[in-house]
Amino acid sequence: MDYKEKAIKTPIPSGGLGWCVIDDEEIQAVTELLRNPELLFRYRGSEPGQSSLFEREVEEKLGIKHALFVNSGTSALTCCLAGWEIGPGDEVIIPAYTYIATAAAVINVGAVPVLAEIDESLGLDPEDVEKKITPHTKAIIAVHMQGVPARLDAIREVASKHNLLLIEDACQAIGSKYKGEYTGTKSHAVAWSLNYYKVITCGEGGVFMTNDDAAFLRGVYQSDPGTPMWDSDLKADLNIPPFTRAGYRGNEIAAAIARVQLRKMDRILEYTRGLKKLLLENLNEPIHYQRQHVDDPEGDCGISFAMIVESKEAAERFSKALLEEGLSIGSIYNEGFPDRHIYSYWDSVLTKTGATPMGYPWKDPAYMGSVEYSKDMCPRTLDILSRCLRLAIHMRMTEQNILEIAEAINKVDRNL
Numbered sequence: 001m002d003y004k005e006k007a008i009k010t011p012i013p014s015g016g017l018g019w020c021v022i023d024d025e026e027i028q029a030v031t032e033l034l035r036n037p038e039l040l041f042r043y044r045g046s047e048p049g050q051s052s053l054f055e056r057e058v059e060e061k062l063g064i065k066h067a068l069f070v071n072s073g074t075s076a077l078t079c080c081l082a083g084w085e086i087g088p089g090d091e092v093i094i095p096a097y098t099y100i101a102t103a104a105a106v107i108n109v110g111a112v113p114v115l116a117e118i119d120e121s122l123g124l125d126p127e128d129v130e131k132k133i134t135p136h137t138k139a140i141i142a143v144h145m146q147g148v149p150a151r152l153d154a155i156r157e158v159a160s161k162h163n164l165l166l167i168e169d170a171c172q173a174i175g176s177k178y179k180g181e182y183t184g185t186k187s188h189a190v191a192w193s194l195n196y197y198k199v200i201t202c203g204e205g206g207v208f209m210t211n212d213d214a215a216f217l218r219g220v221y222q223s224d225p226g227t228p229m230w231d232s233d234l235k236a237d238l239n240i241p242p243f244t245r246a247g248y249r250g251n252e253i254a255a256a257i258a259r260v261q262l263r264k265m266d267r268i269l270e271y272t273r274g275l276k277k278l279l280l281e282n283l284n285e286p287i288h289y290q291r292q293h294v295d296d297p298e299g300d301c302g303i304s305f306a307m308i309v310e311s312k313e314a315a316e317r318f319s320k321a322l323l324e325e326g327l328s329i330g331s332i333y334n335e336g337f338p339d340r341h342i343y344s345y346w347d348s349v350l351t352k353t354g355a356t357p358m359g360y361p362w363k364d365p366a367y368m369g370s371v372e373y374s375k376d377m378c379p380r381t382l383d384i385l386s387r388c389l390r391l392a393i394h395m396r397m398t399e400q401n402i403l404e405i406a407e408a409i410n411k412v413d414r415n416l
């Protein structure tokens with residue numbers, strides 16, 4: 001073989017997940033709804049709307065007791081926290097690597113986000129979580145980035161040892177499983193995002209889920225100031241005084257799309273998992289890199305593959321050599337691209353800027369803690385992300401693409 005011949009011979013298409021499989025089914029679902037404009041929300045009496053139907057379908061699919069369709073993943077996370085009565089005075093531990101919305105949800109309920117390091121799983125490092133616990137800590141949010149479940153067993157152990165709530169942000173990992181169960185179903189609450197970039201999508205949307213009746217009802221109150229006025233079976237039994245807060249109601253058109261997408265979830269994951277399996281089967285034993293730690297490969301959505309090399313310089317060399325083979329992947333943390341998934345770019349959080357000069361929630365009189373932030377407060381996270389190259393796996397990639405990608409990685413690793 002000509003040594004100059006590139007490993008990547010077939011162009012790698014750009015693409016994504018759920019949005020790539022939108023077809024006549026979604027179009028028909030929306031058209032039907034608009035022909036008979038039942039655009040009311042879920043509380044419309046005898047006939048369940050699209051939102052309600054979607055919620056029942058999610059509950060059934062996951063085997064979880066309650067699901068609430070809302071307008072975004074951020075809203076869904078906020079419902080998780082409000083549902084478990086997290087608020088002013090509380091600290092919530094989140095990973096230093098997640099979408100800024102995880103921090104936003106904590107701030108939304110008046111609590112204070114505390115950042116913990118990630119490890120080679122690219123999820124929370126359970127040991128650092130334990131170090132970040134203070135007398136004010138109320139909950140941990142485990143985030144499953146890019147379809148890979150975090151080290152849930154170890155994180156759950158820390159949570160139960162310290163009597164903390166465990167909430168899961170599965171916004172990027174819809175359909176992921178951990179030890180055979182859908183992520184989130186064994187924790188206090190879990191959130192999905194149905195934003196355009198996620199595994200399944202309805203443009204924008206989210207789902208708040210929990211097995212706990214009281215937490216669910218509080219989450220419902222959080223989501224819609226109208227809800228206390230509507231009848232529900234839950235309300236009568238629980239005797240929780242309704243409160244008035246935000247407006248996160250999902251819309252029927254989005255829910256109609258979400259229902260179709262939920263039916264496509266298994267097909268999407270079967271495809272991405274198949275591609276990732278093929279990639280792993282065709283990669284040689286790594287010489288200059290280490291694979292991302294995946295606690296439970298079976299449950300991984302298969303939408304990403306990450307390699308961790310020994311130094312930032314090695315990452316640059318690796319990335320440059322891959323580019324010469326026709327594969328463009330850079331390190332997650334590099335000077336060229338401010339990534340809002342890395343805490344060091346969350347200026348509004350790091351500077352404790354509130355919506356008013358009072359500096360809420362950090363200066364809330366109920367908050368007795370003393371959290372401090374700085375751009376370099378989680379050096380391990382920055383170090384790992386600066387050494388980590390990640391490939392997105394999506395619906396428009398073919399087996400041929402994957403085989404050539406494996407060849408490119410093998411070749412670069414061999415010759416580096």
Ligand SMILES: *Cc1c(COP(=O)(O)O)cnc(C)c1O
Pocket residue numbers: 071072073074075098099101102143145169171172193194195205206
């Ligand atoms: C997308 C995302 C969210 C928020 O979802 P939105 O629908 O954009 O509000 C939260 N956490 C993570 C990790 C995400 O990727």
